[in-house]
Amino acid sequence: MLFRLPASSLKSVHSLKDVAANSSRLVARRTPVRFASSSSASSTVKSVLDSRAALASAAIATVGSIAWYTHLYGTLPFVGQVHANSPAEEGLHPPQYPWSHNGWLDSYDHASIRRGYQVYREVCAACHSLDRIAWRNLVGVSHTADEAKAMAEEVEYEDGPNDQGEMFQRPGKLSDYLPPPYPNEEAARASNQGALPPDLSLITKARHSGPDYVFALLTGYRDPPAGFEIREGMNYNPYFPGNAISMARVLFDELVEYEDGTPATTSQLAKDVVTFLNWAAEPEHDERKKAGIKAVILFSSLTLISLYVKRFKWSVIKNRKIFYNPPVDKTH
Amino acid sequence: MVSYVKGPAYKTVKSVAGLNIPLLKSYVPNLALWGGAVAGGIATFTEGIPLFQNTFYSKIPVFGEHWVYNPDPEDIPI
Amino acid sequence: MAGFANLFYNTFVRRNSVYVTAIFGSAFAFGVGFDTAVTSVWDKWNQGKQWKDIRDKYIQDEE
Numbered sequence: 001m002l003f004r005l006p007a008s009s010l011k012s013v014h015s016l017k018d019v020a021a022n023s024s025r026l027v028a029r030r031t032p033v034r035f036a037s038s039s040s041a042s043s044t045v046k047s048v049l050d051s052r053a054a055l056a057s058a059a060i061a062t063v064g065s066i067a068w069y070t071h072l073y074g075t076l077p078f079v080g081q082v083h084a085n086s087p088a089e090e091g092l093h094p095p096q097y098p099w100s101h102n103g104w105l106d107s108y109d110h111a112s113i114r115r116g117y118q119v120y121r122e123v124c125a126a127c128h129s130l131d132r133i134a135w136r137n138l139v140g141v142s143h144t145a146d147e148a149k150a151m152a153e154e155v156e157y158e159d160g161p162n163d164q165g166e167m168f169q170r171p172g173k174l175s176d177y178l179p180p181p182y183p184n185e186e187a188a189r190a191s192n193q194g195a196l197p198p199d200l201s202l203i204t205k206a207r208h209s210g211p212d213y214v215f216a217l218l219t220g221y222r223d224p225p226a227g228f229e230i231r232e233g234m235n236y237n238p239y240f241p242g243n244a245i246s247m248a249r250v251l252f253d254e255l256v257e258y259e260d261g262t263p264a265t266t267s268q269l270a271k272d273v274v275t276f277l278n279w280a281a282e283p284e285h286d287e288r289k290k291a292g293i294k295a296v297i298l299f300s301s302l303t304l305i306s307l308y309v310k311r312f313k314w315s316v317i318k319n320r321k322i323f324y325n326p327p328v329d330k331t332h
Numbered sequence: 333m334v335s336y337v338k339g340p341a342y343k344t345v346k347s348v349a350g351l352n353i354p355l356l357k358s359y360v361p362n363l364a365l366w367g368g369a370v371a372g373g374i375a376t377f378t379e380g381i382p383l384f385q386n387t388f389y390s391k392i393p394v395f396g397e398h399w400v401y402n403p404d405p406e407d408i409p410i
Numbered sequence: 411m412a413g414f415a416n417l418f419y420n421t422f423v424r425r426n427s428v429y430v431t432a433i434f435g436s437a438f439a440f441g442v443g444f445d446t447a448v449t450s451v452w453d454k455w456n457q458g459k460q461w462k463d464i465r466d467k468y469i470q471d472e473e
Contacts, residue, residue: 100459107456111464136409141461144406144468174409260467286460294448365427372434379441398442406469407461 091241094209094216107286108279114142115258116276119269122256129180132201133280136174148174155179193233195246204281211274218270221249
């Protein structure tokens with residue numbers, strides 16, 4: 001709000017001190033704002049410093065640097081904070097990775113989604129379910145209809161009841177969802193020393209930093225630092241809150257053989273599977289961005305048109321001058 | 333003997349509720365243009381409807397391709 | 411410029427029926443043209459990334 005005041009109004013604040021010292025000048029000082037610009041012309045530097053532009057740019061610089069600092073370090077500058085958690089307990093912040101779908105105009109890299117599905121199926125699916133993705137969702141995204149059908153038929157699904165009222169097993173169809181590794185949560189916990197492998201359908205939406213976190217977690221396993229006690233069966237990962245994670249490192253070089261010949265390094269596997277999981281969480285992503293481009297173009301041009309029309313219509317009113325011609329007293 | 337015309341000879345055109353044939357004729361070009369406007373309005377608001385797309389818009393000569401939806405069977409989950 | 415404005419006014423705005431027709435006609439044409447333009451820019455920007463760019467590899471593999 002400050003920079004909306006005329007700059008010279010600050011000068012009147014200064015002058016209040018003088019007013020206290022010499023109250024007889026009060027009347028003269030009442031209206032310094034009005035004549036400030038004409039009286040301060042003696043010093044060019046002063047008038048530049050007092051200008052509205054100087055106030056506005058100082059305000060913008062202040063707000064901008066505070067916002068930048070807050071964005072960079074996560075807290076306001078010079079405001080102390082007390083945390084019950086150490087940074088290690090919250091987990092290391094992952095770096096920002098250059099995902100192929102990061103930009104405003106970037107679609108998913110669908111070849112990467114296809115490789116990522118392979119990694120999920122061969123590695124992650126041993127413990128993690130993907131409940132919200134059906135075989136049909138893969139068609140036209142990463143696989144052809146025939147491929148998806150073939151993959152679905154390899155899995156047996158329970159269906160029924162039939163004429164005798166009994167459930168029966170049948171090969172999967174496109175409309176079936178990807179099979180979970182465990183029938184229920186208890187079975188999952190029992191097989192994993194009490195830890196529940198989370199469903200991965202929405203995992204990139206469900207974690208801070210999304211795909212960056214998942215990638216950093218998958219590639220971030222290392223030996224614990226000296227003095228860090230870790231329980232039997234747990235693993236050290238700096239990106240995981242608490243740093244002790246039940247999941248062991250699973251991605252290693254050459255773990256999967258890609259059909260398109262991409263070298264299957266650990267980071268390539270992680271990148272592909274995270275792209276796949278990001279697609280699973282946001283399958284509408286490509287269409288959404290395309291609609292967003294259209295909306296931005298249309299609404300910004302409509303805004304410009306409406307601003308122009310407003311100026312056009314108001315130009316008559318803004319440019320008029322109103323004269324007051326007092327009636328001539330004809331008695332004299 | 334000169335026969336003088338005593339006054340203007342009025343004739344009345346047949347009309348129904350103030351409408352008569354020459355008047356209606358004079359409306360024709362404008363009404364035809366309004367017909368075009370209505371057709372344009374209908375086209376604008378039915379552009380997204382598949383029945384209209386398949387019946388009319390896909391048959392427009394040059395850019396009718398825009399409405400043709402003919403995916404490869406491998407790309408649709410059926 | 412004034413010539414263009416006059417031509418525009420006399421051609422499209424003078425009769426309301428022509429004006430409304432021009433509005434709907436240009437809306438229809440713009441809808442198609444804008445969609446086509448955005449799609450072509452999108453496809454050019456994302457060349458090689460979308461499914462339609464890579465699908466040929468997998469269709470041919472099967473046959």
